[in-house]
Amino acid sequence: MTPPTTEPERSVEIEHTYDVDAETAVPDWCALAGVATVEGPERRSLDAHYIDTPDAGLARRGVAIRRRTGGPDAGWHLKGPLVDDARVELRWPLGSADTIPDAIRETAAEWARGDLVPLARVRNERDAYTLRDADGGVIAEFVDDHVVADDLREGAQRAWREWEFELGPAAPAEKEQRAALFAAARDIAYAHGARPAASASKLARALGQ
Numbered sequence: 001m002t003p004p005t006t007e008p009e010r011s012v013e014i015e016h017t018y019d020v021d022a023e024t025a026v027p028d029w030c031a032l033a034g035v036a037t038v039e040g041p042e043r044r045s046l047d048a049h050y051i052d053t054p055d056a057g058l059a060r061r062g063v064a065i066r067r068r069t070g071g072p073d074a075g076w077h078l079k080g081p082l083v084d085d086a087r088v089e090l091r092w093p094l095g096s097a098d099t100i101p102d103a104i105r106e107t108a109a110e111w112a113r114g115d116l117v118p119l120a121r122v123r124n125e126r127d128a129y130t131l132r133d134a135d136g137g138v139i140a141e142f143v144d145d146h147v148v149a150d151d152l153r154e155g156a157q158r159a160w161r162e163w164e165f166e167l168g169p170a171a172p173a174e175k176e177q178r179a180a181l182f183a184a185a186r187d188i189a190y191a192h193g194a195r196p197a198a199s200a201s202k203l204a205r206a207l208g209q
Helices: 102-108 175-191 202-206
Strands: 009-013 015-019 037-052 064-069 075-079 087-092 117-132 138-151 156-167
Touching: 015 175, 037 202, 075 102, 087 102, 117 202, 138 175, 138 202, 156 175, 156 202
Parallel strands: none
Antiparallel strands: 009 087, 015 156, 037 064, 037 117, 064 075, 075 087, 117 138, 138 156
């Protein structure tokens, strides 16, 4: 049995993702209403191993389990399905690469049962920018990702670049205001050459979906 783990950290992820070409310039996010300062970029080298049931039962339900090293949130992550534009993410300590915490197995069983096996590896060179309001609150985090992914089932490798715009604690709480912020961010991203993401997630794209 896996030793007991601490209670997971819980967060809610609300983000939009865009595909971009290799030469696309990063926008000046001070052009976004409400943004007073932009910090960064902070370079992060991320390496995530995704696991699933052999038939990818979790992925089919929009659920992902990964062990990621690098960056401020290294650890075991379980990301729930997208509900009303948001995903709940649970994070446990990093622990061993060979030992999946029992708590993750038990939680994953809500969506799919069976052995958990390696599904994909996603390596990502990330430049992260923090968008702050006049009071220093974080409105959003913008990240510029250069991704190389290995589909461990088929032996295929895929590479791409994408942007993510994720709301922070100082973002509007009301749904309509959040939608307006995302729309404004989308217009800026599109003006710089971004386009809608081709896949629902990095895992989906790693698997050719």
